[in-house]
Amino acid sequence: MVSRETKRRLFSILVRVFTAFGSVFYDRRYLRGRYFDDSFDGWRWVIRGIFWQKILRFNSAIPWPVSPLNAISVPYNITFDPDDINMFNEMGGKYFQNFLGSITIGSGTWIASNVGLITSNHDPSNLDRNLPGKNISIGAHCWIGMNSVILPGVTLGDHTVVGAGSVVTKSFPEGYLVIVGNPARVIRRLPSAPEPEPACPDDQNKDV
Numbered sequence: 001m002v003s004r005e006t007k008r009r010l011f012s013i014l015v016r017v018f019t020a021f022g023s024v025f026y027d028r029r030y031l032r033g034r035y036f037d038d039s040f041d042g043w044r045w046v047i048r049g050i051f052w053q054k055i056l057r058f059n060s061a062i063p064w065p066v067s068p069l070n071a072i073s074v075p076y077n078i079t080f081d082p083d084d085i086n087m088f089n090e091m092g093g094k095y096f097q098n099f100l101g102s103i104t105i106g107s108g109t110w111i112a113s114n115v116g117l118i119t120s121n122h123d124p125s126n127l128d129r130n131l132p133g134k135n136i137s138i139g140a141h142c143w144i145g146m147n148s149v150i151l152p153g154v155t156l157g158d159h160t161v162v163g164a165g166s167v168v169t170k171s172f173p174e175g176y177l178v179i180v181g182n183p184a185r186v187i188r189r190l191p192s193a194p195e196p197e198p199a200c201p202d203d204q205n206k207d208v
Contacts (some may be wrong), residue, residue: 102131
């Protein structure tokens with residue numbers, strides 16, 4: 001029977017081999033983190049991405065594995081933690097429109113299917129022209145619900161939950177909020193720290 005330590009060493013060797021292979025097609029900086037160092041998920045995305053991105057040319061300019069159902073305007077204008085590369089590989093479309101503004105996504109944030117992040121709108125007086133871009137910043141440990149839209153210039157603080165189908169037209173930088181609706185508004189505030197566990201009754205009866 002193969003020991004756990006032997007399995008760990010074999011997996012470590014495989015990771016080095018996969019990294020060398022994947023680096024031929026992708027930027028090595030993105031081939032790390034929990035989906036590559038501790039899982040085969042990332043490497044399955046690499047294989048799928050080689051077919052869709054490098055052979056069929058969907059999202060061909062993006063230097064990390066991306067599902068063909070996602071759209072990213074300018075890959076160098078988006079910043080994210082490689083531990084969250086799963087957001088680009090789930091088989092549910094997302095739209096990252098960032099050709100005139102940057103998008104920053106904090107660590108541990110989850111983005112559901114059919115979400116749009118838009119840094120520039122059409123000029124109402126001339127639809128062939130875009131208005132100046134405004135950056136979007138999403139904090140750490142946020143949850144952007146399905147079918148939501150984040151509009152230009154929006155900043156969301158850490159631990160912000162955006163309800164499904166919401167349209168976020170303004171910033172909520174304070175974080176620890178649940179926002180929903182069109183336009184999105186605050187419906188609940190989240191605790192900024194975990195609530196202490198209640199003391200055990202036996203402990204309460206002990207002498208101080």
